[in-house]
Amino acid sequence: xxxxxxxxxxxxxxFDPKTCRHxxxxxxxxxxxxxxxxxxxxxxxxxGMLDGKKLLAEVTEDTxxxxxxxxxxxxxxxxxxxxxxxxxxxxxxxxxxxMKVKCASAESGEVELTTSHVDQGWIKKxxxxxxxxxxIGSGFIxxxxxxxxxxxxxxxxxxETQSIVSGxxxxxxxxxxx
Amino acid sequence: MAVRRLDESVPExxxxxxxxxxxxxIQALSKLEVMSNEEGLIPAFNVFVNQMPAAFxxxxxxxxxxxxGPDLIEAAEWLLVNAAHECGxxxxxxxxxxxxWKAVVAPMVTRVPEDILHxxxxxxxxxxxxxxEIVDLVPNEKMVVRAYDYYEADTVAYGVRSRPCAYMIRGVxxxxxxxxxxxxxxxxxxxxxxxxxxxxxxxxxxxxEYGEFVVTRSSAN
Numbered sequence: 125x126x127x128x129x130x131x132x133x134x135x136x137x138x139f140d141p142k143t144c145r146h147x148x149x150x151x152x153x154x155x156x157x158x159x160x161x162x163x164x165x166x167x168x169x170x171x172g173m174l175d176g177k178k179l180l181a182e183v184t185e186d187t188x189x190x191x192x193x194x195x196x197x198x199x200x201x202x203x204x205x206x207x208x209x210x211x212x213x214x215x216x217x218x219x220x221x222x223m224k225v226k227c228a229s230a231e232s233g234e235v236e237l238t239t240s241h242v243d244q245g246w247i248k249k250x251x252x253x254x255x256x257x258x259x260i261g262s263g264f265i266x267x268x269x270x271x272x273x274x275x276x277x278x279x280x281x282x283x284e285t286q287s288i289v290s291g292x293x294x295x296x297x298x299x300x301x302x
Numbered sequence: 303m304a305v306r307r308l309d310e311s312v313p314e315x316x317x318x319x320x321x322x323x324x325x326x327x328i329q330a331l332s333k334l335e336v337m338s339n340e341e342g343l344i345p346a347f348n349v350f351v352n353q354m355p356a357a358f359x360x361x362x363x364x365x366x367x368x369x370x371g372p373d374l375i376e377a378a379e380w381l382l383v384n385a386a387h388e389c390g391x392x393x394x395x396x397x398x399x400x401x402x403w404k405a406v407v408a409p410m411v412t413r414v415p416e417d418i419l420h421x422x423x424x425x426x427x428x429x430x431x432x433x434x435e436i437v438d439l440v441p442n443e444k445m446v447v448r449a450y451d452y453y454e455a456d457t458v459a460y461g462v463r464s465r466p467c468a469y470m471i472r473g474v475x476x477x478x479x480x481x482x483x484x485x486x487x488x489x490x491x492x493x494x495x496x497x498x499x500x501x502x503x504x505x506x507x508x509x510x511e512y513g514e515f516v517v518t519r520s521s522a523n
Contacts, residue, residue, distance in 0.1 A: 137335060139332045139333070139430075141328075141332070143433060143451040144328065144332070144427045144428065144430060144432075144433040144451060145356075145430050145451070145453065146332075146429070146430040148353075151355050151356075151357070152355065152356040152357070152430075152453055152456070153353055153354065153355055153356065153430070154353075154354065154355075154356045154359065154430055154431060154453055155336060155351055155352070155353055155429055155430070155431075156351070156352055156354070156359070156389060156393075157347070157349035157350065157351055157352070157389050157392065157393040158349055158350040158351075158352070159349065159385070159388045159389040159392050159393065160352075160385050160386065160388075160389035161352055163381075163384065163385035163388060163389070164359075164362060164385055167366075167381050167382070167385065168362075171366070171370075173370075173374075174366070174369050174370065176366070179362065179365055179366065179369075180362055183358060183361045183362045183365060184358060186361065187354075187355050187357055187358040187361065190357075191355060215342060216338050216342030217338060217353065218338075218352055218353050218354050219336075219338050219342070219343055219344035219350065219351055219352040219353050219354075220342065220352060220354075221341070221342045221343060222341050222342035222343075223342070238341070239341040239342055239343055241342075241343060241350050241352055244343070244350060245349075245350045248350070
């Protein structure tokens with residue numbers, strides 16, 4: 125069994141009284157609620173014409189790829205174990221849930237969520253549904269894998285194979301290099 | 303700044319005058335650190351809160367509205383505003399009934415609901431949504447809000463946009479008027495929600511000095 129050490133995410137929170145903006149580790153952050161996140165997810169789901177699900181996932185991928193890459197560079201985080209740990213902590217810091225990367229390589233991986241902001245928010249707002257809704261989670265995982273393995277964005281395809289929103293205990297994602 | 307009375311039988315008051323100490327509210331509530339629990343969730347104000355980069359919300363709205371084409375842009379904008387409207391209604395209610403509100407803002411409230419509205423925009427400012435304040439208020443009828451800094455304006459790094467894009471502020475401003483004058487809070491959103499609507503008349507992203515948001519009774523009501 126592999127032994128991994130946990131690197132703790134350093135959080136530098138600031139409030140700029142001039143602009144009244146909040147930042148974490150240099151990036152402007154904003155609080156929103158599950159109503160907002162689930163309505164964006166529903167909008168993405170409904171927007172078949174533009175493949176809104178892909179659009180929302182790609183926006184998340186791009187956003188967190190930048191966040192994680194900057195974090196790794198600023199703090200000299202270079203091992204796969206440390207990078208994955210930081211990505212999991214960022215997911216939780218964002219209030220998106222508890223993410224556990226079960227296995228990962230530059231070619232593929234498996235990820236599990238034991239809690240999920242989007243899924244549990246969706247259930248709270250509308251109830252369960254058969255199809256996955258966590259496009260934000262898929263995008264985060266794609267961005268995280270690219271950042272961890274020093275790949276560009278769109279290097280990984282992420283498929284949600286089991287969903288909390290559908291009644292499962294956990295959400296599961298399979299990751300494969302494109 | 304025009305302040306008009308809705309009903310001449312009501313003793314005259316200036317709806318812009320408030321006992322809310324905006325500076326004090328911002329100073330106190332801007333220090334609040336939002337932390338996720340051991341499950342990676344942020345349950346607060348009767349909702350699950352998320353704390354994400356502003357760039358994420360901007361990018362999705364921007365890419366969506368730029369790609370839908372001229373025929374569907376208004377529909378796409380409505381959906382983005384609606385997301386904020388529902389968020390502002392439910393989370394706004396959670397905020398004005400929260401312990402943080404009771405501790406900091408509630409002791410300053412003397413006139414309901416106008417002071418609550420002023421307090422809500424102080425909180426809106428303190429928590430980083432937009433540095434904003436009410437500049438005109440006709441109780442039960444109309445509100446004008448100005449925002450001097452807001453993250454949605456960051457969609458422009460050079461030049462000016464032809465259409466304003468502060469969908470979040472539009473939705474939340476309308477939601478706050480729903481909470482103030484739209485009847486009792488309804489957790490189902492069946493009543494009370496969308497009794498007001500908001501139009502953005504100025505935008506920093508459009509080259510104006512500030513964003514301006516005019517909230518009026520919804521035409522559907």
